[in-house]
Amino acid sequence: MQLVGEQLIEAPSQRVWEALNDPDILAASLPGHQHLEKEADDRFLATVDVKVGPIGARMKGSVTLTDLNPPNSYTLVLQGNGGIAGSMKGNAKVRLDEVAGGTRISYNVDALVEGRMAQLGGPIIDATAKHFAGKFFTSFGEIVSGKKVVEPVPVPAPAPAAVGAPAAAPAGGFPIAWILALVIAAGCGFLFGHGPGPGDTLWAGLAIGMLLIVVAATAFEYGRRTATPVVMLDSGLLKRLLEARER
Numbered sequence: 001m002q003l004v005g006e007q008l009i010e011a012p013s014q015r016v017w018e019a020l021n022d023p024d025i026l027a028a029s030l031p032g033h034q035h036l037e038k039e040a041d042d043r044f045l046a047t048v049d050v051k052v053g054p055i056g057a058r059m060k061g062s063v064t065l066t067d068l069n070p071p072n073s074y075t076l077v078l079q080g081n082g083g084i085a086g087s088m089k090g091n092a093k094v095r096l097d098e099v100a101g102g103t104r105i106s107y108n109v110d111a112l113v114e115g116r117m118a119q120l121g122g123p124i125i126d127a128t129a130k131h132f133a134g135k136f137f138t139s140f141g142e143i144v145s146g147k148k149v150v151e152p153v154p155v156p157a158p159a160p161a162a163v164g165a166p167a168a169a170p171a172g173g174f175p176i177a178w179i180l181a182l183v184i185a186a187g188c189g190f191l192f193g194h195g196p197g198p199g200d201t202l203w204a205g206l207a208i209g210m211l212l213i214v215v216a217a218t219a220f221e222y223g224r225r226t227a228t229p230v231v232m233l234d235s236g237l238l239k240r241l242l243e244a245r246e247r
Contacts, residue, residue: 001090001122003109003129007137010102010145017071017096019144029140031132034058042068050082052128053120057085072096078111086115102145105137 009016019025023044027036032049039045042065050059061080068074076092090111097104113125142148 001088001109001111001113001125001129003111003126003133004107005130005133006104006106007141008099008102008104009137009141013071013096013098013103016103016105016144019140020094021065025140025143028143029136031135031139042066050128050132052117053124055085055117055120057082057117059085059088061088082115082117084116086113086117088113088117107133109133 011019023036023038026044027033030036030046030048032051033046034049035045035047037045039062044063045061046063047058047060050057059080059082061078064077066075066077073093073095076094078088078090078092080088082088088111090109092107092109092111095106097106109129117125139148
């Protein structure tokens with residue numbers, strides 16, 4: 001693949017040079033950008049979505065800067081891999097010249113495309129590369145000249161907890177306190193169902209006492225886990241229960 005072109009940027013060469021080494025500006029200018037990071041002063045890692053003819057791929061690769069001559073020129077060493085869609089490697093010579101009205105960026109790209117994308121033929125690949133470069137430099141020029149503002153990537157905030165929703169119970173299985181409560185409640189049920197006999201009043205009193213312990217313990221446990229007020233047993237209801245049992 002051969003690609004030769006130039007672009008006029010309405011900014012001084014020093015400003016253009018700095019922008020060409022700014023990950024935020026490059027990411028905002030790069031068509032199909034998914035991820036871009038500066039691994040070192042002379043190396044970038046990038047992930048972009050590209051489409052050559054009917055073939056689309058997510059290309060992961062690196063760009064290394066060599067032959068640095070700031071703020072006038074450098075050479076880019078390019079490597080990218082799009083899986084079964086194909087791969088690309090090559091270099092690009094970039095030169096900056098101050099002219100009337102700003103800085104002229106001249107570039108000469110020589111790259112080898114392999115895989116399924118290469119089967120489409122040189123004309124399609126060259127046309128796609130030219131279109132890609134045009135979109136990049138148009139957006140890049142607007143940002144550097146101040147016509148377009150780089151929008152910061154928003155950081156998603158943690159979802160707020162629902163108002164009034166109980167806190168989640170700690171992990172670790174079914175709480176032991178609730179198992180004990182069930183066992184004691186089953187015992188209370190047995191005692192309440194105990195047939196009439198000489199010690200019936202004693203059994204009833206013991207059953208009610210055990211039931212009160214269960215209610216108090218489970219209410220405390222639930223309140224501690226959910227941070228909600230502890231449920232209080234109504235004394236009037238308890239009195240009515242006792243009177244009904246004595247009758």
